[in-house]
Amino acid sequence: MGTIVVDQVGKAYKQYTSRWGRLVEWISPFNQSNHHLHWVLKDISFKISPGEAVGIIGINGAGKSTLLKMITGTTVPTTGAIHTSGRVAAMLELGMGFHADFTGRQNAYMSGQLLGYSVDEISNLIPEIEAFAEIGSYMDQQVRVYSSGMQMRLAFSVATAYRPDILIVDEALSVGDAYFQHKSFERIREFRRAGTTLLIVSHDRGAIQGICDRAILLDAGRLAMEGDPESVMDYYNALQAKRENKTVRQVVNAQGKIQTTSGSGEATIEKIVLLNESDEPIEVVAVGQQVKLQVAIRAESDLPELVLGYLIKDRLGQSIFGTNTYFLQQPLKDIKSGHKFVYTFSFPMMLGEGTYSIAIALHATETHISQNYEWRDLALIFNVVNIDQSRFVGVTWLPPEVEVRDE
């Protein structure tokens, strides 16, 4: 129970040249073909053993959802075969096909029936579903008044009311608020401990690394990599960084135009890199890890004064921490043109989990407003993950010592 075998699976959609093409093909006695196949997945083979948790990652359009749909059985593969054993519960998209006119309770019954449960079985599960979804009196209101988060809560509660042998979760979970996300992940972990095979699609590094034993990377419809979550995730990030760089370069170009008007270009940034203790460049940093931010610059003309500043922002662009060499009492004076410098800032990464960016600025005095040589936003992007610290939330890490006294 709980095995998934995907054997040489491919999926292609038929595309007809005209509206009449299909009709002609269907009724033509000459076995004529008027379509070409549009392959969205090709040559996918993998095996998931009972109780294993596997994450599927890939950019939008890589074929993840199609693969999941084939595993759940709603779509049939064009080539190859998929075998699953045991009861499969899937949360493919939001809502599980809820009917907007009916109440949450009625929809829970309907969804349960669609999963093959009898009314009595569902009636027994309803209190549990209600308690887990925590949508209060909305349970007896029409689903049309639900927010997408509430629909997700209900759908998840129904789909996981019984422990399935295989649980398939699409990105749906990310709709819920943090509280429910946490709660649902807790339930997923519980299922795992009880032996449920898990297959999840997520872009959330934390989710993949926190739950999965293995990850599969799909890229342009092919299985690009399979392995432990961390290395697959790193490879994925590198793939994305490559793509991003392209766009980043464009962004820099666009900014470059602005810079030529506001910034002077008298000093330029040549290289920015984040290093670990052994001076290897990294993209992923553990909470509390000692890191070095290294910035190589070059003076393009004689400068009376040079200050380098950096600013760490979270994914929403809010400033987390910023300082510069003026505040750090390291301003450089009277620099000759062509001279190069390497700045190294060492600090422990006292940040919470998430994605952060670093902006770098080169200027003359304590602020970059007066004399701006170069300003570069999103100069570096890195991820912070919690690997060995106790769990916490927030953007900063303030490790406490706990003392509890008996009184």
Place this chain on the structure above:
Amino acid sequence: MSMMSSMWAYRSFIFGSVKREFQSRYRNSMLGAAWTVINPLAMIVVYTLIFTQIMRAKLPGIDSQYAYSIYLCTGVLVWGYFAEILTRAQNVFIENANLIKKINFPRLCLPIVIVANATLNFVIIFGLFTLFLILSGSFPGFVYFAMIPLLIVQVAFSIGLGITLGVLNVFFRDVGQFFSVVIQFWFWLTPIVYPITILPEAVRAYLVYNPMLNLMVGYQDIIVAQRLPDWESMWPITLLAFGFCVFGMMIFRKRSGEMVDEL
């Protein structure tokens, strides 16, 4: 066989869907389920009033003031049952695309729900009509139960044809449009409003190709003329019904995978 057993496993879904659909029809109305009765009742009353009191329509050969009204109601109700299954089945996959794409369940539950629902509606309406027959002293007696085999054949015919059209409609949306036109003509080319005897011989010869003709005449024989239908004449429609059921299943099986991609 496995199809049967998986549908049996989903009986709870089928039953629940029928119930929900029935409820949803009158969901936001104040009189609720009363409308199920009021609607057909109004129809019977209107037809009876108009054709017996106002137009004084008589059926040739039968000397009862209610005869034409009964003739009309029989035809319209039975046709309504046929048309409901057919028109709903041809849209069933498109209308339930949302479910079909998201959840893996036996798809053939959906046409079954349609049949069950239409049957429920028909039983209510025809029950009322039967009550009217009894009250007006026009109940045909035991012959009445001869309707059951005819109705079974009719349901088989309508759902077989309906599934076939339903599958085709997913790929060729023209089918649905085309059939909503066809069914209008079909209604008027079937002796429901008029007795077949008023048609000229030449036209009547062509009407033989209407598969609903003999069924309709059968019902009218039972309810209006109060005699057993001509069983022999039911062979073509029975074979046709069987044929469409087999063909419908075949085309459904062959195309169900492709259908999901197309929805």
